[in-house]
Amino acid sequence: MFVSYKWLQDYVDLSGITPAELAEKITRSGIEVEGVEVLNEGIRGVVVGHVLEREQHPNADKLNKCLVDIGGDEPVQIICGAANVDKGQKVAVATVGAVLPGNFKIKKAKLRGEESNGMICSLQELGIESKLVAKEYSEGIYVFNQDAEVGTDAIELLHRDDQVLELGLTPNRSDCLSMLGVAYEVAAILGKEVKLPETDHAEAVEKASDYIRVDVEATEDNPLYIAKVIKNVQIKPSPLWLQGRLMAAGIRPHNNVVDITNYILLEYGQPLHAFDYDRLGSKQILVRRAKDGEVIQTLDEAKRELTSDHLLITNGEVPVALAGVMGGLDSEVQADTKTVLLESAYFKGATVRKSSKDHGLRSEASARFEKGVDPNRVSAAAERAAHLLEKYANGEVLAGSVEANTLKVEPAVVSVTLEKINRVLGTTLEMPEVEDIFARLQFEMSVDGDSVIVTVPTRRGDITIEEDLIEEVARIFGYDNLGSTLPIGSSTPGHLTAYQNKRRTVRRYLEGAGLYQAITYSLTSGSKAAQYALETREPIRLAMPMSEDHSTLRLSIVPQLLSVLKHNAARQNDHLAVYEIGDVFLSNGMEDLPDEREHLAGAVTGLWLSHPWQGEKKPVDFFVVKGILEGLFARLGLEDSIEYRQAVRDGLHPGRTAEILLNGAEIGFIGQTHPTVEKEYDLKDTYVFELSLKAILEAEIAPLHYQAIPRYPSITRDIALVVNKETAAGELEGIIKDAGGVLLKEVHVFDLYEGDRMEEGKKSIAFSLKYFDPERTLTDEDVVKAHDKVLNAVKEKAGAVLRG
Template structure:
């Protein structure tokens, strides 16, 4: 909703309050002001000019030499290329030195040898949006009415010296979709009165009922319909002040009759429609539901097929308007209209919303009907519009109105106690303060002891229960004035659970390691849904998928991460490391909700480390991916409980994939994507991992143990063991740790050899063992004893021999 500050002053006294201050007060009271636009800020030097002479430019067919009176001592010559410029017009002239939108400065110039001292402007050049410029001036200069004063500031005359407040209204505040509604709000905030427009009564010898009758069949959808007849109207442009207010509110001016209906729409919040009485074709208005397949050509010259649940205004037989949405072309007010039938009606929101949605027609009128209009303004709005048509279209308003009225519109009555208001708000307000707030809102309030009964006017249809009254008290008292307190409870709410804290640590660690977080769809194709899944289960297909690409709930996150890699590689982004924490969905019994399990997945490809100046490049490999996970397990205190075993998983490289176990239970895998899959997806060497995040985060972490820095030296022994090729280095590692006893502190693998000098079916694995006693210096004999024990254990359990 766009609110003109200058227009608002007609309804409420704003003296002493700037537009910016008003915007802040409205925002603090509960309606957000999204911005304040000063239309002519930074602009200057545009005045009303009178074109005294016009002749063709001697050197250019499309240019004109104009002699323009600017209210100064002498007229000036201006070259103008607008096709509609003519002698005798009052126009907007940017004088030499003027500044136009876009910081466009006007200077003296010569155009094809002729001097030009300024520019005759279109409305668009003055900063008015093209979509709200009247069609007559959409492709040329703007012409002021003949009574415009030469030399007058054009910005002021066009309403561009105004400030426009843009209100961000929530659906419940339909009352603020009108100038009077905003005036009530502002008056309540400032503690001032609302000034209603003065409506002059027009007496005519003829009665409107002699010209038209109204019959409503669909009374539930249209409980009130008011028709007025205005004769002898003269169609022409509306007053300039009205056009500028409409343009500032985002509405394009058309002619005086249509502009008046739009003006009253903005003023009262009540949609109106004007029919050409002579085009209706009968003396009857019948409001009914449309017949299935019935057609109407609307004002936008589009033929529309109606449904049985659409509401139409008819002449007794054929539709002349789609109720509350758009009028019909067959009854449009045009330049030859002399008699106007004015409609003001109360339509229920649901039926208007249905028609608006079905036909893709969302208008200023339909949006107000959908949110709800004030039933007590229907008749007032019609009288206001008729009065304006008499003043600005020279019309004769026929006596009375023709109505169909079955509307039951009673104000809501809500009671509340002082204790409840103070308890909810945490305040200590007095009953007199509460009553004062409701009276500022112009709600009738009656106090009985500590209870207050409020009669809510029909314009505020959003107030129906006690909590609504509490909200009104809070916002008018001032949210800033409400006391600030901390929650009182056994435990302070709002903390993260241990699970959530650990999940944050996981994300923080992975991002610190260089992986970017991804968020992918939980829906995928039937083919991809089960790939790389940690648990085998039937897939779950949506009953009504929007597309086959998003038709099935996933069992694994990895396929979506591979799609991200494919997308990036196709765009020359070839070094990527990403991860995602998200849910997978396991099917249970029929008609039962699936089990959701949270998993962690990652995908890496390209270079992991690159220092081109030093000639260093480290491509991603299995050990990079495994190293990231080992660092994560160390961060979570699980390093000693995790083991890696060779694995054969569909879609993964058979020799570069490991199953991951936590305390002996499988929790996921890490490895390289199978070469055939990489080729199919145009991927380079790609390494992925996927783990059960729930298993990791719910596992009991090892307690943190601190050790002092050793005071005594350690002794290192290296051994190269020849074992069968199928013997896992991890098994040997475990045997060494177990046999080494308390003196063995570290074991690491530093070499693997399988070559020509090694017997067929054998390999050499080299380990480095560090022995240390924190209390004393070890002797060679003690180390040799412990070391021999290790060699014996390895030989007995794996058949290993020392490599010569």
């Protein structure tokens, strides 16, 4: 809601308080003022000028040479390019030395050889948005009425010497979608009275009921409809003050009749509609639901097909307006309109919302009906409009109004005790102070012992329970005046659970290792949902997906990470490592909710290491990614419980893929994406992994145990074992560890040979074994005894022989 400071002064005395100070007070009372716009900020030196002469520029077809009286000693010559400039006009002139919006300074100039001493301005050049300028002046300069005084301040005449407060209203405060609603709020804050606008007007001898009859079939949707008839109106531009107020509120002026209905919408928060009575086509207004397939052509010249969900205003036969949303084109007020039928009605918000949503017509009127208008202002708004139409359109208001009224509105009565007010707010207010607050809000109230009984005015439909009254007391008393207290009682300090702590450790480790965190959608396409899944179940499809690309809940995170790599690769970011911690969703059938499992996934492509100065480059390979995971498992204390086993999985390279086991149970995989997948995503060699994070973080680990640094030397033995090509190094390593006993402390592979000197179908794997005893120095005899056990074990269990 845009609130003009000058307009607000019509209803509340704001003397002694600036717009900025008022904005601060309103914000502190609970309604946020998002900003204060100074309409004439930075503008100076713009006056009303009188064009005395206009002739064609001798050296330019599209320029005019004008002699303009600006109230000085002598008229000045101004070169103007506007097509509508002419002799005798009163115009806005930026004089030499003037400043326009954007710090645009006006200087003496020569245009095509002719001197120009200023600029004749359009409204856009004076800082008014194009969408707010009346159509007749949307191109070219603005022309004042002939009674404008030469040399006076044009900005003041246009009512741009104003400041506008932008209120950020929550849906419950629809009362402040009007200037009167804001006036009541400001008056309560400042302790002032509200001055209501004039509604008195003369009435003709003829009666409105002789011209129109109102029937309402859909009484639930439209319990109150008021029609007034105004004859002999003169369609012309609105007075400048009215146009200025509309533009300050973000509404474009049209003509005096339409502008007055818009003005009342802003003033009272009550939407009105003006019909051309002579174009209505009958003497009846019938409000009913539309018939399925019925069509109306609205003011925006669009033909709209209706359903029985939509409420219509008709002339008894054909639609003339979509109730609460937009009028029909055929009954529009036009330049030759003489008689106006004025509608003021109370429409059900849900019905208006349905029409507005179905037809994509969101208007100032529909927004107010949707949030709720004051039923007790419907009649007052019509009388105020009649007053203005009489005054500014020379209309004759016919006697009385024609109503269809089944509306029963009783103001809410809410009570609260003084004890509860003070207990909730932590205050020590006395009853007179509470009475004063409700009096400032202009709420009727009575006191019964310790209870306050409030009759809430219908304009405040948001107040229905005692907590609402307590909030009103707090707002007006002042949130800043509420005391600060500490809670009483014992409390438990918050902390991370063990699971959360470990999850944070995982994130820190991976980011320290050089991976970036990604956050992707849990929704994917049906074709990608089950790819790379650790556990395969029927994918879960949404009942109403936004699109096919986001129609199914994922079973794996890897496909989304591959899309992340593809997105970056398309933007020449070829070297990337990403990870994500997120949920996958496993179906439990149609009747039960799915299981949500937290997974950890990663994807790495391009160069892992690049030092151009040293000429060193290391592309990502299987062992780089495996090393990252091994470091993670070591950080979590799981290194002794993890095992890697060669595997074949869809979408992964058959020779560079491994399953990851924790205490013998599969928890994930690691591998290179299949070449066909890399081609599909347009990626270089890419390595991925996915793990059940829940299994990792909930695994039991032994307490951390420190060992003293060995005081005695270790002994190393290297062995090269010839085995079948199918035998995995991990299998041999496990046999060696089991057979080595307590003296064997470390085992690692350091060589693989499959050259010409090796027997067909065989390979040689070399291991380095380290033996030591923390209590003594080992002898050769101790090591040989343990080492022989290792050699015998690998021979018996894996058929391995020492390489000669």
